[in-house]
Amino acid sequence: MIALPTADCRIEDYRLTGTPLTLRAPTRQLTRTAFAAAHVVSDPLRERNPWDGRPAVDWDGTLAFRTSLWDQGLGLAEAMDTAQRGMGVDWPTALELIQRTMAAAKAHPMMPRVACGAGTDHLAPADLTTADKIAAAYETQAEAIEAAGGQLILMASRAFPAMGAGPEIYRAVYRRLIDGAREPVILHWLGDMFDPALKSYWGSENVAEASDFVLGLIRENPGKVDGIKISLLDQAHEEGFRARLPDGVRLYTGDDFNYADLIAGDGQHYSHALLGIFAAIAPAASQALDALATGDLETYHRLLAPTVPLSREIFRAPTRFYKAGIAFLAWLNGHQRHFIMPAGFQSSRDILHYAEVFRLADQANLLADPELAVRRMRVLLELNGVY
Numbered sequence: 001m002i003a004l005p006t007a008d009c010r011i012e013d014y015r016l017t018g019t020p021l022t023l024r025a026p027t028r029q030l031t032r033t034a035f036a037a038a039h040v041v042s043d044p045l046r047e048r049n050p051w052d053g054r055p056a057v058d059w060d061g062t063l064a065f066r067t068s069l070w071d072q073g074l075g076l077a078e079a080m081d082t083a084q085r086g087m088g089v090d091w092p093t094a095l096e097l098i099q100r101t102m103a104a105a106k107a108h109p110m111m112p113r114v115a116c117g118a119g120t121d122h123l124a125p126a127d128l129t130t131a132d133k134i135a136a137a138y139e140t141q142a143e144a145i146e147a148a149g150g151q152l153i154l155m156a157s158r159a160f161p162a163m164g165a166g167p168e169i170y171r172a173v174y175r176r177l178i179d180g181a182r183e184p185v186i187l188h189w190l191g192d193m194f195d196p197a198l199k200s201y202w203g204s205e206n207v208a209e210a211s212d213f214v215l216g217l218i219r220e221n222p223g224k225v226d227g228i229k230i231s232l233l234d235q236a237h238e239e240g241f242r243a244r245l246p247d248g249v250r251l252y253t254g255d256d257f258n259y260a261d262l263i264a265g266d267g268q269h270y271s272h273a274l275l276g277i278f279a280a281i282a283p284a285a286s287q288a289l290d291a292l293a294t295g296d297l298e299t300y301h302r303l304l305a306p307t308v309p310l311s312r313e314i315f316r317a318p319t320r321f322y323k324a325g326i327a328f329l330a331w332l333n334g335h336q337r338h339f340i341m342p343a344g345f346q347s348s349r350d351i352l353h354y355a356e357v358f359r360l361a362d363q364a365n366l367l368a369d370p371e372l373a374v375r376r377m378r379v380l381l382e383l384n385g386v387y
Contacts, residue, residue: 002374004355005386016370018362021283021303025110026073026290032263032270033250034289035075035115036278037082038066039326040089040097044340055084055093055342062097063104065279065335072286074278075113076101077153081194082276083117084323085155088342091122095144102148115186115274116150118142125162125197131172134159138177146182153186153229153274154178158197167203167213174217184226186252186274189214191232193319207237215244222246229254229274233319238262242269256315256322260304263289264297276322277311280329281366310360313353321348325357332361332373339380351384 004014046056066076078101079085079094089097098116105114120128120137128134134157142152154177160170178185189210192199202210218225228245230238231254239262242251252274253262262271278285284303291299314325324346331339339346358367358377367373381387 002377003386004358004377004381005352007352007356009352011386014359016362016367016374018365018367018370020368020370021287021365023068023072023283023368024287025071026286026293028290028293030073030289031293032289033075033113033252033272034073034278034285035077035113035252035274036069036282036285037077037080037274037276038069038279039323039330040083040093040342041065041327041330041336042338042340042342044338047340050342050344055089057093057097058336059100061336063100065330066101066104067108068335069279069282070105070108070110070112072282073110073290074282074286075115076105077274078114078116078150080117080153080155080276081190082279082323082326084342084345085117085119086121086158086195087320087323088345091119091141094121095141098145098150099148102150106149114150115153116145116148117153117155117188118145119155120157120159123159125159128157128159129163131165131169134169135173135176138173139180142177142181151183151186151226152177152181153188155188156190156195156198156201158195160203161198161200165203170203170213171217175220178217178221178224181224184224186226187214187218187228189228189230189232190254193233193317194231194322195320207232207234211237211241211244215241218249219246222249225249227252227272231255233257233315235262238271239266239269242271256311257308259311260288260301260308264292264300276326277307277314280314280326281307281310281364283368284364284366306360306364307366310357310364310366313356313360316353321345324349325353328354328357329361329366332358332376333366333368334372339376351381351386354380
């Protein structure tokens with residue numbers, strides 16, 4: 001039992017009802033590729049000037065969390081927006097993260113897939129005023145990632161919207177990057193609900209026009225495109241888009257509202273996964289995908305259905321603050337000793353949100369050690385003046 005604040009600012013007793021899922025590896029080869037986008041664990045003892053300086057990372061805790069994901073059969077999307085790229089984590093830190101992660105992945109017995117985000121965030125958008133400059137910035141990061149052994153995810157860059165780029169600029173840059181990559185790349189379409197600086201990506205505010213453009217880009221050389229991650233929180237758009245993809249090119253859903261139905265599919269097409277929420281709900285995600293691989297849709301939906309309200313709360317508007325909920329659950333579940341994030345990002349959400357995440361995580365059977373979770377939740381409540 002724990003007293004939690006409610007949306008109408010009352011305090012109510014809450015009795016935990018969940019039965020924690022036991023972490024385990026899949027029992028068979030999964031039929032969906034699933035990348036969990038993981039956060040980084042801060043080291044508060046070494047953090048200095050958190051708003052202005054480089055973040056201090058607890059490397060042991062950060063890599064242990066990734067190992068837990070791999071132990072459950074999930075792949076990893078490394079150094080993405082979930083890891084606070086451009087929101088507390090700079091490129092030098094991201095590169096060290098990628099290098100350490102790739103070394104750990106190569107030593108892991110399950111040989112997990114790891115794809116890594118290449119962007120332009122080591123330079124300010126104001127310094128990236130031409131297609132050549134943007135492409136060269138991407139290539140700097142891409143070369144470092146490939147040297148570490150990682151597959152490329154071409155992250156959406158704020159430089160394009162900042163310069164008001166039209167489709168011709170996007171095409172010049174992406175064609176150069178796709179054709180020059182060592183192995184097929186994953187494209188990345190992140191909506192402005194995740195990052196307002198990405199509004200009008202692909203050179204158009206019209207989603208249909210932007211879709212036509214990027215589909216044309218993929219069709220020019222589909223053998224060099226592994227897939228595209230779409231995070232627009234629009235199930236109908238994603239279903240229509242994936243039906244138009246060339247054979248062999250995957251749609252990686254980044255829809256943290258509708259992932260369960262999108263991954264299950266419509267009988268003809270289905271989405272794979274590249275999701276921040278999968279890091280938070282790893283036991284349910286792994287075991288649901290294991291069931292799906294046998295055609296057991298009943299178990300698949302039974303496991304994932306209660307995670308959807310949790311994910312929608314974590315990713316509620318302003319969606320760009322979702323990373324706080326991911327780190328919060330990692331703390332509740334003992335994956336880190338504290339609830340401190342790079343740039344003090346834990347302050348981006350309020351105590352009512354964290355209380356609701358706690359309730360929904362319990363109802364989704366995702367509080368690994370309920371007694372520990374209650375103790376830690378009480379500490380946070382005390383810091384917020386609830387007790």
